[in-house]
Amino acid sequence: MKTIPPSCPEPQIGPKYWRSLDQLAETPEFRQWVEREFPAGASEFTDPVSRRNFVKIMSASFLLAGLGVTGCRRPVENIYPFVKMPEGYLHGVPQYFATAMPSRRGAVPLVVKSNEGRPTKIEGNSDLPDSNGGTDHLAQAAILSLYDPDRAMRFALNGSAQTRQAALDALTALGNAQGDGTGLAFLMEQSGSPSRARLRQAIAAKFPAARWHVYEPIDLDLGRQAASLAYNSPVFPFYKLDEARVIVSLDCDFIGSEENMHGNIRRFARGRALKGREDSMSRLYAVESLFTLTGVNADHRLRVPPSMILAVLARLAGNILSPFEGDQRLRKLGAPAQAHDNWIVPCAQDLKANQGMSLVMAGYRLPLVAHLLVAAINETLGAVGRTVEFRQTQPSTEGGLADLAAALNAGQVRTLVILGGNPAYNAPADLNWPQAQAKAATVVRLGYHEDETSWNPATHAATHWDLPMAHFLEAWGDARTADGTLVPIQPLIEPLFGGMTELEVLAVVGGLTPTSPYEIARETFRSIGGKSEDDWKKYLHDGFLANSAAPAANVTYGAGELVRSLEQITPAPAPGKDRLDVVFYRDAKLDDGRHNNNGWLQELPDPITKLTWDNAVLLSPATAKALGVYTERNAQNQKFFNHAVEVTLNNRTIRGPVWVQPGMADDTLGLALGYGREKTGRVGRGAGFNAYKLRASDSLYYASGALVRDTGDASYELATTQSHWSMEGRPVVREGNLEQFRKDPAFAQKMKLEEPPVVAPLYPNPLDTTRANGLHQWGMSIDLQRCVGCSACMVACQSENNIPIVGKEMVGKSREMHWIRLDRYYAGPVEDPQAVTQPMLCQHCEAAPCESVCPVNATSHDDEGLNVMTYNRCVGTRYCSNNCPYKVRRFNFFDYNRRPLNHLYKSPLVTETDGEWELLRWLNNPDKGNLPEDEWQLARLVKNPDVSVRMRGVMEKCTLCLQRIEQAKIAAKVKARDSDHIRLSEKEGTVPKTACQQACPAEAIVFGDISDADSGVSKAKSQERTYKVLDFLLTKPRCTYLARVRNPNPEMPDYKEHSLPYTSEEFDKGAFSPGESQREPGGKGAL
C-alpha cells in the first residue's frame, strides 16, 4: 500500500522563509493569503511581464500547500509542521507514486519519484504485464515541462488577468447559456481517457446540438480507422513485434515516431535478442523516404521517394494477395515500382515463407488505402491473432478541424471551447485557422502555454478566455495504454499555477457535478474497476487496473473497403529536381511542437541527424548537389553553416537551412514539424522554422511539386553533437551478420588490435589490492543488438543527474553536457548507407587513464570498481578529459546551472539580473543564482536532491548512478540490522538500476555486480559477443558491449553485393584490421 503523502513539506532547497513557518503563519499578511480561495497565487498576475512576482506567488502557494489546502492526493488540512509524522513518510527519503503520461490515444504507465512533495524523476511502471519499466524520451522529459517557467500561469480574459473564481464563474455562466448546445463547439485533442468519454456523453446528452471535433496535427490513428473499416467493427491493431520473424515497415517508424514507441521498442528488441548461436532473431525490412530509426535498425532498407512508397506497397501486395479482386488496380498502382522488383519479390517471398510469423506495418504518413492494403496483407499472411491482434474499442464520432473551420466560417459556432492543442500554429495552412477561430463570439481555450492559439491582439474573438492547463503530474485523470489497460493519472503535486484539466473544464461548461477531476476520475473508475475503496486504492497503488486490457475482437475481414479505396486512388507522379516530393514528419523530440519549450528535448540530438535546437530541410546528397546547395563537409566545417533555401509549395514559401542527410530518398525534402514557433517560451524561441506553413489539408504528410531555391545565404549555423559520420574502419561498433555469428559467435573479439605485452608495471594499479575490500564489483554491459538508438537513456540520465542544458551556441561548440551520448555512424555508400548507434558513457576503466593525470585527486577509484568524481576537489585542469580515450567527460565551461543561456558570455561584472548587479546579487546571497527569479525558483525544483549540482569549472561524467547504489546500500544496512547481510543481490532485488538502464525500453543496458556470477550483467558479459571498445589500450573498461548482429536475407540484392555489414567491410579494408589470419578461415567472402 502506498501511504498518503504529506502535504508538500519544505523542500530541502526551499526558500528561507520556510524555516520560520510558524512565525510567518501568524502575520496578518500571511493569514490573508491563507484565507483566500486556493490557487489565488495565480490570480495575482496582472500581466505576463510581472512574472517577476513569481517568487512571491510561488512561495505563497507552497505555504498554502503546507498550510491549507493540499495534500496532493486529497484535501488534508495540515497547518503546522508535523507533530506526528504521516505514516510511512521519512523526511529526505523519496516516495514513489504510480501515474501515467497520456499520449494521443494511449498512455505511458509511470512511477514518479517525489522528494519532499515535488516530483523529481519519471520512471516507467514495470508492474504492468505489457511493460518492462522502460519509457520513451518524451515521458522522461515531461518532468521538466512541469517546472517550465513559461507555462501559462494565469486566467485571462482578452489578454488581461482574472481571478480563477471569475474564470470559473464565467465558464459556468457560459454553460448555462447554451440551451440545447446549438452554436457550441468543442475542439479537443485525441485522448484515450474513459473519463473524458464519459463526460462527453453526459454533455452530449445535455447539449445534443453541440459539435464535437478532434484535431491532431499528426494523427497516428490511421491504423485504427483502417482496421475498423476492414473488419467493419470498431477495433484497433495491437502489434506483437516480438512474435514476428519477418517485419516489413512501410514508412512506419515504429521505433521513433509512432504511437506506443516504448512498447514497440521493447517487443522489437525482444524479437531480436540473441544469446547463443542457436537463437534466432527477426528480420526487418524498411521502405522509407527519410532515414529513420527503423531504417537504422532494418536489415534491408529501400530508399524511395514518398510518392513511390504506395507503389512499392501495391507491388508487395500484388505478390502476396494474388489472386485478388482488385488485382488489376493493384498492378497499375504498383507499376512505377517495377524497378524495385529485385527487392520486393524476395521480400514478399520471405514474408510468405514465414506465414503467421510475419508482420507488415504502415506508417501514419501513408493514406488510408495503404493501411487497408496492409490489413489485407496481414490477413493473408495469417498474421492476425499472432503478430497483430485486433482489439475492441469505441468508435470515434468526432468531426475534424476542417469541418469546424467551415462551421466557424459559416457563423454556426458561437461558443468555441478549445481543450489543449494549438491549432493556430499547427492547423493546415489553407484553413486559415486564426481568422476562423476569431469568428466565434466566445472562445474558451485551455492551454499549457500562452501560445499562438491564445488571445492574440490582432485576431481574436470578442470574448476570449485563456485558462492555464494543469500538467499531468498536477491533476487527476485516467487513460488507457496501447493494449487498452486502464491506468490512473495521479497527481503528485497541487497545480503550481492553479491550472485546470480538460475534465474540469468540460464538467464546468457542461454544468455537471462534480467538477473536481479527482471526483470525475473516481466516478469513472466505479463504473469500470469496481465500487469498493480497496479496488480504487489498489488501482492507484499499482498504477493500473489488472485485466482491463481491451479484449481481442472476434472479427472477420472484408476486402470491400479496400477495393473501393483502390478505385479512388490515383498514383502520384514521380518527383524530379524541379518538382520535389515533401515529407512532413513528426519531430523525434518536439513531437508536433508541443514540447517546444522543453530544454532537454530541444537539446537532445535528433537520433539520426544529431541536430539540436533546430529543424532543417533534409536533402539527400545527390539532390543537394543537383540543386547546387551541397556544402562540402570537411574537418574545418564543424560549424555547419549550410545554405539557406526557400521551399515553395502551392504558392506558400518557407525558408530554412539545408541539412544533407545520407540515406534520404532522392528528390525528396524532409521537413520536421514543431519548430519555428511564433509565440513560445524562452527556450523554444528562435528554434527552427515553421513547416506547418506549407502544409495543406490535402497533403498533410506528403506533398509533391515543391521547388527549392538557394538564397545564397549560408550564415545560419546548425548545431550538431556529432560532426564526424564515419567510423573510419575502426572497431568501435562491431557488427556481424547472423550467419557469421552462428559460425563464430566470438567474431567481435577478433576485431581488436594487438595488445601490448603486460610487463611489470612501474606503478601497480591500486584497484588490484583495494578490490578485495569491495563487497560488490559494479559493471555494465550494453547490448548493441538490442539498442535501437531511441535516446530515452540520454534524457533519463539528464533528469536523474541534474545535467544542465547549454543552449544552441554551446552545442555548436561541442560543449553539451550529456553524460551518456548516442553515437551514430554511417557506413557504406554515402547515398544509401547503413547506420549503427552506440550508447557511449564513462567506461569505468579499471586502469583509468583519467585518474593518474589528475593533479588534485579529484577522480579516483573506489574499491567497488567505480571511477568516481569528487566535484569538490576538482579544480578543472581538464587533463582527465584529454587523456580519456572515450572522451566521455564533460566540463562546465560556464555556470550553466545558474546563468541564463543567452548570458553565458557576459561577465557577471557587467551584467544584471532582475535589475540587480550580478556580482552584488551573488555576494548578497550565493544561493540565489543569476537566473531571473522565476526561472531560478522552478529550475531548483526539478533537481534531484541526491546529486550535486555542479558549478562552473568542474569536470563531470557518468557515475553509474552512484547515488542509487548508495541508497540501496543504506537500505540494505538498515534492513540488515545486526546481521552482516548487507551485500546487495540481484536475486533479492536489492541491486539498483541505473537511470539509463531503467529507462531503456529495449533492455539493452544491464548494470550490476560482476562479482556475482548469477547477476544479469555477469551473464551478459559472459556472452561471446562481448567486447571492449579500444581494448588494446588496456584500460580494462568495466563497461562492455555486445556486438551487433544483422540478419540479412541472402536473396536480397544488397546482400549479393555486400555479405558483411558495411562497418565490418570497412574494418576489413582498413588499417585497423589485424589481418586475415585472425579472422575466419576462408577470408572475407566466407564471413
Added chain:
Amino acid sequence: MAAAPPLNEAAPIQVQAPPQALRRVPLVANQRGVGWLSDRIAGVIEGPTPAWWKISFGISLTMMTVCFAMILYLMSTGVGVWGLQHPVMWGWAIINFVWWIGIGHAGTLISAILFLLRQRWRTSINRAAEAMTIFAVMCAGIFPLIHIGRIWYGWWLFPIPNSNGIWPQFRSPLMWDVFAVSTYFTVSVLFWYMGLIPDMAVMRDRAKTKIRKFGYGLFALGWTGSNRHWTNYEKAYLILAGLSTPLVLSVHSIVSLDFSVSQLPGWHTTIFPPYFVAGAVYSGFGMVLTLVVPLRRMLKLEDIITVRHVELMCKVTLATGSIVGYAYMMEFFIAWYSGNPYERFLFLHNRAADPFILGPLFHVAPAPYWWAWWPMIFCNAIMPQLFWFKKVRTSMLTVFVLSILVNVGMWFERFVIVVESLPREFIPSNWGYYSPTWVDILQFLGTFGLFFAFFLLFIRFIPLIAIAEVKGVTPQADPHHPLGGAKTGDRH
C-alpha cells in the same frame, strides 16, 4: 735591493702572433677600456630616457592591461570564453605556457651551462638573457593558473595541508610541473640576482641622487668589492650554476611529460623530453636574438655584443634546430614503424596531409590543421639551416628575421602538438575542430605586453650587461696574456 738577473738575457722570447686564420675576434671590440665599458653600460640607465623607450613602454603597458582585463573576464565568466571545446580541452593557454617556458630556457642555459663550460662569450648576453628567462617564465606561469576551471582553488596543486585533508596526486605530470616550474623560477631569480650584486654596487657608487643611491644600495647588499666578497661571490655563483644546470634539462623534460605520460597518439611519445629541451633552447636563443640584435644597435652596444656573439648564438640555434628537425622525422618514422594505426592516422591525416603535396601523394583528405604543420616544418626544420652560411649569420637583418621565424615556428610546434592531437583521436564520434576566440588571442598578445613592460623596465633600471664580468673577458684584464694583454687582444 739587487735586481734579479734576467732569466735569459741572450735571446728574448719572441712569441709569434698566430696566423690570421686562427685568431679570434675579441669579445670586446675596438679595445675598449674598462672605464668605457662602465660608462657605456651604466650610461644606458643614467642617460636620458629615449623616446623609443617611452613609446614602447606605453604600448607594452596597454597590452599588459589587456592581459589582465582578459584574465578578469575569464575569471568572472568561465573558461568557456576561450575557444576550448570537447574534445580539445587544452588550447592556446597550454600552447602559450609551453612556448613561454621554452623561451625561458636560453637564459639559464647561457648563464649556467655556458658558465660551467667556460664559454666566456656568455658574459655579454647572460644578464639580458636571464632577465628574459624570468619574465618569460612569469608569462608562462600565468597560463597554467588561469587555464584551470576554478582559478581560486589553484593553490590546491601545491602540497599545502588544507581542509580537504588530502595531498595532491603525485602521479600526475601536472603536479611535477608545479614543482619543476616553481623551482626553475626560484633558482633563476636567485642566480640572476646573485650576478647582479656587484653591478648594483657599481650603480650605487655612480648614483647621483639619494633615492638611486638608496635603491641600488639596498640591492647591492653592502657590496664593497673586497677580496672576500669576490671569493664568496665566485663560489656562490659556481654553486648556483651547478644547481641550475640540471634544471635547464628538467623543466622542459617535465613539461614534455604533460604530454608523453598521456596515452593520446601524438602525445604518447618517448622522444619528447630531449626533443622538448632542444626545442626550448632553440626557441630561447631565437628570442635572445630577437631582443639582442636590435638592442645592441639602439643602445650602441655593438662593441660589447659583437657580431661574433650573434654568430655564436646562431650556431646554437642551428644545432638545436637540427635536433628538432630530426625529432620531427623520428616521430613520423615511429608512427609508421610502430604499426599503431591510430598513430599513423594522426600523423598523416591530422597533421601532415596538405591539399597540395602529401595529401595527394598518400591519397588522403587534407588534415584539418595542415596550415599549422607546414609553417612549423618551414620555420623549425628548414629555415635554421640557413645559419650554415656565415653571410647569413653575420647579417643582422637576416638574423633578426630568422630569429622571429624561430619563435613563430616554435609556437606552431606547440600548436601542432597540443591542438592537432586532440580533435581527432580514438573514437570518431567525438571529433571536432578547435578554433580560438578573441579572448584567447588577446590573452596571448597581452602576455607580450607583460613581458616587454618588464623587459623595458629592466633595461632602464638594471645594467643589461654584467659590467664586472664583461670587464673580465677583455684582453687587458688577462695578466697572463702572451702578448701583454692590453695591446692587441686577439687571443683569450
